[in-house]
Amino acid sequence: MSAEAELRVVAAAARAGVDPGALARRVGGAARLLSSPASRLDALGVVPGLAGELAAARRADIGEYVAELAGKGVVCVARSDTAYPAPLLELADPPLAIFAAGAAAGPPPAIPGRALAIVGARRAGAPALALARRLAAFAAGSGVCVVSGLALGVDAAGHQGALEAGGETVAVLGCGPDVAYPRTNAGIHRRILETGLVLSEYPPGTPPAPWRFPARNRLIAALAGAVLVVEARARSGALITADHALDLGRDVLAVPGWAGSPAAAGTNGLLKAGAGMIESEEDLAAWLGLEPPSAAVPPAADAALVEAAAAGPAHVEELAERLGAPAAELAAALSRLELDGWIGRDETGRYLALRPSGRAGRG
């Protein structure tokens, strides 16, 4: 009965374009909010539009709203529903309802058992992005779902890595689950809808707004068993996710950056405060209790090239200089290593190592 009241409140709020969560908490639950007389709502300062919608929602056919959502490919699960994602109930302020879209939206939505959140800067450096992608691919390939926020930079790299590995990934959005934001990531959004799950506490069509992103970070933290911050400046949004994770008793992991680098001030701060340090698949496997990756080794002739690329993203000319070999002769070997997944290219065409060459000592 309570689940139905929540749905009615959520539907009314969606029509009025208002977020009902805080209001319901103040009144003491969705059912109380729904049954409040107009005078009480007025005293609470409820916007007139919502008051009207609430009055209408008391009598409305809730099945109609559910069908309307289904038409958009969206499933809505109220907090009191047994299908509601259990991890979210650990939050101090779980959303009144959660909207799910995508192949795994259900009902009920297939909430992953084991999940790792991968978050970080929107403007992360190429090595950080490559590492995020690699670690996501490893986790997803080992059966761990990768949860992130579909933002630019590290978030997108995390989703991409998981998709490439053919594993599970969940995107938690700060807008309606059907809204592809940012536009740059529309392709990833579509691919996740095709194979995975997109969650949001906002009804379909809700546009992104600055205050919705920090709020969505608490859901990412709640859904994941551990939060990995790949690169973050001081006061980064990813640190909000890490804070929520600590509040919820989740593991917080971070990738170290160079001492004093502003780009890594946030992650280095987390490490100083005791976060788990992640440099490679092996580290991640140890934290998550996964099978460590098989110790693949690049072809002997090309190992030096992988090692040269591991010293930082570089154009062919610079790799040639690091190796002391003519640049013209490296092209074919670089393509082969790229095909085998040893190296990749960043958006400016520079080559970077995606996996350790195997010649370096294991930590």
Add this chain to the structure above:
Amino acid sequence: MARALTFWLMGITARRVEVEAHLVDGVPSFVVVGLADRAVQEARQRVRSGITSAEYRFPGTRLTVNLAPAQERKEGSGFDLAIALAVLAVSRQVPVERVARVAAAAELGLDGRLRPVRGALAMAEAARRAGVEALIVAAESAVEAGLGGGVEIIAARDLRHAVEILEGRAEPAPVPDPPAAEDAGGPDLGDVRGQPRARRALEIAAAGRHNLLMTGPPGSGKTMLARRLPSILPPLDPGERLEVTRIHSAAGLLAPGTLVRRRPFRAPHHSASAAALVGNARLRPGEVSLAHRGVLFMDELPEFARPALEGLRMPLEERRVHLARAHGAVTLPADCIVVAAMNPCPCGMAGDPDRECTCSTVRRSAYLARISGPLLDRFDLRVEAPRAAAHAEPGEPSEVVAGRVASARQILAAGGPRLEPGATALLDRAVGRLHLSGRGADRARRVAGTIAALAGADRAGEEHMAEALSFRGAAG
């Protein structure tokens, strides 16, 4: 009535025009009919003054000049001499039958002097096809018209000189021999330090006639490299010299008495309009045709206007340009290698190890998005040209590279290397792993063939394909 033959230039083709002059009694007047444009109407003033200055008599009765075929809209100033000769013939100052046996293509000065016209070579070729005995041109046009062959070229200084030659009372001005073709020429690749990858890309582009896109920060030498591409291309053969000369002459770019002897290198500024790049409604050749058999260099590619870039797509695909206007369409050749250069981002510093890029993600993607996918598809080769180290070694001189290019072209002309199964397997893997598109795979096949030809191989193997894949660029 008297007749004389002349030509007008439609695109790069000379179209024959028969000038008919007719005299009747009546009030003195001079009318030109036959869909002639403003410049042709003004010919009346030049012809009248030219005839008087040459100390002939301008007829004092009703004079009508018709330009046939009358339904063709003609333009240009090259009809002057033919009109003047027809007028002199109809007024019995020069034998009608002498004038009827030649063609004339020159503009008249008010003092009767002959001025050169655009497209003299095309007109000489048309005169040969028309079966006339000779073509009378200004002395400055003689060398170019002489390339046409098969028709006598009479170089005259002025109207009186032209008439006296026709009457057999004067000798034509001597026609100098055409200058010999120059070898490659231009700046040499040996001047460039470093940039081994971009050099290699230039070599492959030259051998396989692939379009090349270079990405690199300002000052990394992209322009220097592009300017050296003509130096590694084979010299123009006689047929190509004619083609290129015809186009440059039609565009009015040929200095008097000269011919095109080197492969063209055209570098339009990025403010160039679509009309300037592909040609305009007045059927003047655009940059892409002026670069025929040579190199079209487009620096700062994303800065070109979108319509200009989109207008290039068809010409690059078909290697010719179709220009349409109200009264007919023309096709111009446009078989050039396009070398384009761009910065990796608006500030130019992305990917530079020593500088930090200050562009926002949005600004950067907006910059890259200015080049549409279909246009990008026309570039078989894409290479990064990072800033070269100060101590970089100078590379091979053009002569050495040109030698390899020439032998590779021979292999490619004979059908080119086939792909070995190993190469195909590698490509299939790239399609799967690197999300290579169908067009991307086609590009890799073509480039692999050229790389194999440069290596003197008759089959393109795995190594060749692997190198080809390295030139697919950051954009995939």
